[in-house]
Amino acid sequence: MQDGHSWLSISISFAGGLALFLFGIRAMSAGLKKVAAKKMESFVATILNNPVYGLIAGAFATMIVQSSSTIVVILVGLVQSQLMTSTQALAVLFGAEIGTTALTQLIAFGVHEYGPLFFAAGFLLNSIAKREGIRYTGEALCGLGLLLFGLHLMTASTTPLLGYQPFIALLHNLRNPLVSVLVGLCCTAILQSSGAFIGIVITLAQQGVLTLEAGMPLLLGANIGTCITGFLASAGLFRAAKRVALAQLIFNATGVVLFIAIIPWYADVIRFISFSVPDGSSVMLAHDVPRQLANAHTVYNILMALLFLPLLPPFSRLLIRLLPDNPDEIRQVPSVWYIQESALATPSLALSYARAEVARMSRILERMVSALLYPFISVEKGKDSVFAELSVLEGITMREEKLDFLESSVSEYLIAISRRELNEEESRQVFALMNIVKNQESTGDVIEKLIGKYLQGNTVFVKGLTEEGKTELVLLHRLVCAEIETLTEALLKMKKETVSESILCDTVFLSQVSQAEKAHLKRVQSVAESGVTHNIHMDLLDVLKQVHHYNKNCARILSEFSSSAK
Incomplete structure (x- = not known):
């Protein structure tokens, strides 16, 4: 082991095995996701009200996709989109921690020598199967084969280290539980996979150089290290989503505090339930410790989940106290403000709520359109007009999500109203509002x-428009913004009188568009900058024309409704 070539050979083999192991995990997870994960998000989302079912769902889902990080990311997304509360996500999160132990158990069985067989079977299925599900299953088996073969390479590469005293001394230093936890935490955070680090730990155990007492703190540290994925997934999201990541960290950190003192x-308990007896020989360690570590990992996560499950309400309150909701963030979340299911029994009342919601959509659209030009005429990112913590672009994106959500919600509400007994005017109003919402x-x-x-x-858009071009675009932009402002007022009353005639009789707007297009084409012939920005200039003119077109559609719908209502 003093030979430099030996160290190089060991390093190359171990690095190659680790790379195959990591790639195998990803490939297996990708295949399993294609087979089942399309249904996994909806499956997890439906387990809302029963914590026990949530726990089972989280464990099952993690076993299927073989990645607790994937489940945490799904939970963060569900909470962010308001399909699940952070409290409801906790039970699923606890179950996900249990599900992670499935891979540990698989590794501990020592079947890594059969990796090439699994890979060959998976490759065969993926190549000859006609059904999509079978091909994806083959892809998952290929990943499993690579995973196991990577373990085999890591095991083989570490064999020369068994008689190397400095390496043995290094492992003896891991008998300090706090050091071991820190090592497990850092390595897992770097590898971005607790499964990968646990695979390394069990590989060392299979070599007979790692005791159960030295291995358990490493697993505890790995549980904390895997939390970094949740924090990365929740970065930039609302605090309700961030609470999911925080809950995972507190859950695993609490486990370390509770168990590190009683290792x-x-x-001894794990040895008893694993039908093992203490033995200091390397042969006994290599035979028993991998299985004991897998059992310790499984039992630990089950006990922690059962401990936290009855404490869900106070734990949820603690999370809210540590990371309270931000009122501005809540306002950014797509939601309805006015429509109420209880009002459907009184169609006239329900229609007034629907009108208020459609007028709110118009106000949202007004702010979205007013910010449209800014990224193209300014070199600064700028701040949103309402939410100072958002940039102009982030504000536009946030409002587009709101419009999509409201279009679906309001349309469904209007359809529900249409199924009630309506008079002729109410029927026309429902139809008018449906069309307006679609145009918005x-x-x-x-x-x-x-x-x-x-x-x-x-x-921001870095190819600057000419000053003349900016001036022409700004004038047209002001016109469409004024149109939407007028429509917002009209929608509240559903009256033609409040609709500006200039929207319906759009000669002024079309005349300015024609003048702007001619002026721009003249500049293209003489000004180099205009040629460079020709496409974006014409696209901006086209967008403003389309916005005007939809404004005109809304004005026409209001005008026709108002005329027929007389």
């Missing part, structure tokens, strides 16, 4: 498409 006693949502889609085409992430 010797807990190790289409306006939002036009803006979203433009932003997606030219602006990625939170950037």
Whole structure:
């Protein structure tokens, strides 16, 4: 072991095995997700009111996709989209921690020598199967084969270290539980996979150089280290989503505090239930410790989940106290303000609520359209007009999500109203509102498409428009903003008189568009900058024309409804 070439050979083999192991986990997880994860999110989301069912759902879902991080990310997304509360997500989270132990048990069975067989079977299924589900199953088996073969390489690469005293001394230092927890935490955070680090731990145990007492703190540290994925997934999201990541950290950190002091006693319990007896020989350690570590990991996570499950209400209150809701964030979440299911029994009342919600959509659209030009005419990101913590682009994206949500919610509400006994005017109003909502949502889609085409992430448009071009666009932009402001007032009353005639008789707008297009084409012939920004200039003109078109549609619908109501 003094030879430099030996160290190089060991390092290459171990790194290659670890890479195969990590890639195998990802490939297996990807295949399993394709087989089952399409239904997994809806399955998890339906387990809302019964914590026990949530616990079972979380464990089952994690066993299927073989990644607690995936389940945590799903939970963060469900909470962010208000399909699940952070309290409801906790039980599923506890179950996910149990589900992670399935991979540990698989590794501990020592079947890594059969990795090539699993890979061959998976490759065969993936190549010859016609059914999509079978091909994805083959993909998962390929991942499992690579995972096991990676373990085999890691095991083989560490064999020369068994007689190397500095390495043995290093492992002896891991007998300090706090050091071991820290090592497990850091390694798992770096690898971004608790399964990968646990695989390394069990590989060492299979070599007979790691005792049960030395291995358990490493597993405890791995449980904390895996929490980094949840924090990364919740970054930039609402506090309700961040509470899911915080809950995972508190859950696992509490487990470390409770168990680290009783590791010797807990190790004796695990040996007893694993039908093992203490023995210091390396042969006995290699045979028994991997299975004991897997059992310790499983029992630990089950006990922690059962401990926390009855404490869900106070635990949830603690999380809210540690990370309270931000009122501004709540206002950013897509939600209905006015429509109520209880009002459906009185159609006239329900329609007044629907009108208020549609007028609110118009106000949202008004702010969205008013911010439309800013990213293209300013080199600064700018701040949203209502939420100072958001940039202009983030505000546009947030409102587009609101419009999509409200379009679906209000349309369903109007359909429910239409099924009631309505008089002729109420029927016409339902139909008018449905069409207006569709035009509002289409306006939002036009803006979203433009932003997606030219602006990625939170950037600004760097190819500057000419000052003359900016002036022409700003004038047209003011016109469409004024149109939406007028429509907002009209929607509250559903009266033609409040609709500006300039929207319906759009000669002024079309005349300015024609003048702007001609002026721009002249500049293209003589000004180099205009040629560079020709496409974006024409796209902005086209978007403003489309916004005007949808405004005109809404004005026409209101005008026709008002005329027929007389």
